[in-house]
Structure formats: structure tokens, C-alpha cells
Amino acid sequence: MDALGNPLRLELTAEQRHDSVVGYEMLNSIGLTQKQVLADWDYDTNRILKLLKEQEAAPVIPSTVEYSENGTKKSTKNGI
Template identity: 60%
Template sequence: MPRLCAFTSMDRAQKGQSQQAIGRSRGGLSTKIHAIVDALGNPLRFELTGGEAHDSVQGYKLLQAMKLTMKQVLADRAYDTNAIRALLDEKQAISVIQVGKIVERFNITIELSIENVI
């Protein structure tokens, strides 16, 4: 599993910056803000990671720590993973996640339950 925080080079670590969420990618150094917000956009939880961290890994960790019973979880296709869908089913949450490109490409059908959505 990816680390929660990507550490920079030893030069930066020696200067006391080793705990910063800075990751190296093809575009250079970058940081991602992974956030869960309410319907009004108010932040409920967030995590900073290096730019190379995948959204679904952090999303899973953030969702795992929340009470989601009978709540709707809206997310884009980066969060369309079996692990996240299973977690939402386990927590009895309603997933409103766009189907990923791989699923669309192979015409795989996913049954989504829309019960109790009003």
C-alpha cells in the first residue's frame, strides 16, 4: 500500500521538511488534497499526500473512518473500485459513483441499488 506521506530528498529532510506531503511525479513536485465534504461543500475530513498517491487509496481510508449509514456518497470515476463499493455496501451507504472507463470499455454491467434514494 502507498505511504500516507511521501518524503522528499534527504537534503529537505535534514532541514526539517520531511513530514510535508510532497511527491515526485513526471511533472515535478506536487501535493494532493483528498477531501470529504458535506452537501454544502464544507470539509468533514481531509488528508494531504504526495502527488503520486492514487485517489482511490486515500478515498478508501477517509471513507472507512466515517459513519455513512443511509448517506449518499457522490464521487467521480477515480473512486470506482471494488474495495470502495464493498465498503459502502458494508456501511449501508448509497453509492453515486460514475462507472470507470475500464468498465465502460468492456461493457461490464454493474447493478446499482437506488432504493431509499429520494
């Protein structure tokens, strides 16, 4: 979304396609340098987080996973 809350891009997909696959492709096509990326927990993947780090974007994504210092997943907070 831009500063006024308007979507930057919208993509409809088949029901069985996971959000994180399309999300990565969409985020990779948008200039995110020095931006905040607000997303739900489906976007909390190592691949997306690595992309955001490479683009110097700040992820604002709720997580059920704890991360190590280098940004890799180390365990879930609920113990699963």
C-alpha cells in the same frame, strides 16, 4: 461534504499516491450509514464499493465499468 457543502475531511497526499487508496482509508473512518457518497471515477473500485455496501451507503460515482447483479465489475463500457 455536509449539507452546506463543507468538507467533512481533507487529506493532502504525495503526488504518486492513488486517490482510491487514501479514499478508502478516509471513507472507512467516517460514519456513512444511510448516506450518499459523491465521488469521481477514481473511487469506483470494488474495495470502496464493498465498503459502501457494508455501511449501507449509496454510492454516487460515475463509472466506465458495467457491474453484475452482485456488484462485481464485469466489463468496461468502452470495450477495453
